[in-house]
Amino acid sequence: MSPSNVPATSMEARMAALKERFIEDTLLQTCELERLAACLAQPGDKADVRQEIGRIAHRLAGRAGIFAFSVLTARASELEHFVLSHRSDADLRGLTETVAPEIRRVIRDDEAGCGVVEGPKDGPGSDGS
């Protein structure tokens, strides 16, 4: 890490560590989404699978915004809405398989420094601290 990347305050360090945790966890959850999407193609009752997709999407939608991933919030909300509105397994599978690579791409772009940054309104770091 170059000196210019060293966090200036403990608050920034805390936020940087949290964002790191968020990214790691989100990538793990993306793998899980892909596994669940594959399950939707299998015969049998999918209630648990759908519920788990909804849970992951809900959590991602809630936390992505705070780390400036507003695109992820929107896509995860859409996925959650598919679950809540009882869309067909095929529709849900299709969207899940579309969203998962998008999540990876957005995170990769952010790490490469070319992500679209739209942080939380007046969030930490935006108050000059």
Add this chain to the structure above:
Amino acid sequence: MESASSIQLAVLDDDPIFLEYISAMLGHGGDMEITQASNGQQLLRALKAGPMDCVLVDYNLGAENGLNIAETIRATIPNAPPIVMLTGGGSERTAVKAFRSGFSDYVSKRDLNKHELVTAIRSAVGTRKKAQSETIEADLIKKRLQFDNVTGLYGAQFMQERLGEFTGRRAPSAFGIVLIKLRNLAQIRASLGHIAGDRLLHNFAKRLNLATHAGDLCGSLDDDGFLYLIDRDVDARTISECCRRLAQELTLEVNLDRSVVQIIPAIGAAMAPADGTDPVALIQAAQQALDTAAANGKPFGTAFAEAAAAVGASSQPDASTSPERDRAEPSLINERDERRAERRQRVFKRGTMYLRQGDAVIDCTVRNLSAAGALLRVDIYFAAPDRFDLLVVGSGNKRAVETKWQSGNDIGVQFLKGSE
């Protein structure tokens, strides 16, 4: 840096990353102290462990639901703090549900705005503080109304209500009433004026308060009369004995400016249900006994059969004290001394009473002081709250005290543990 006025905030969210984020964001300024909880059980434990100013609850908690948790908080935590809902869903329906369930405010997680969230928390805390101070104010007013301004004893309305409660009991039990009047109050008022009459009444009430048992109710009945309700050890003998003792202890001389005034009480007693079953009948019976005794030059009279003739109803007040009397009616002065763990020393220092977290400040004189408590005197009568802070000028910090008794302008307080 945490300040004394920082908001104690409990945050409940099942997402550890979001929980950590919210805690960092809100705790960053130093004006909020955050307690984290990842499920309802943890939150309830935190609320039971210490007071919180506000609770921030996520709506969707997986297995749990923010609405149910809020209901549990309100059902199990006395004086529950205001609850602000955080939600990822953000639907109007959820917002309506939140407000209907008594949430103070509602903030969306998905386009989280720090300013909006902080404003919601501060507003909820402010509204609660305002409501609490209004309740304290109302309690103070209510308490003040219970007491008579002139005598410092319970007021007439309060005594009438208690008498009504005594007679209205579903399972009537015996109790006694003693009516006490100042025979010469009208003359004193006519010759020395009303202010002097009020001072006399005040002194008389102080003596009456000391002469009555702490467990009984005693207060004003009207402009010049007092009512003493006795509901323990009620029989003709004990009430007659009580009247005799009151006649002795309330016959006194009072210095009013340059005049020495002799106070002579007139006392009449009645018992329920024998002498009446409603307040009016009982007071009439006691008044009649009082009038008859006064007309006959007796120190007191009773409406009930004079089973206590042996105790000297027709004799003049006797200063001697029988051992029997000591068992039945221990002197209140002795009893107060026994309640005190240590002897107090006369100090006569200036003191300051801080009421309602310092919103009201009243000067007082600290007359006696010990390690356990103090006797305070205020210049103007007011009903002291159950608890307040006391600063004895020149002796260090404010200390939390509990009001143990009040007699007019004198207030006995006990220092609360841990307030040094």
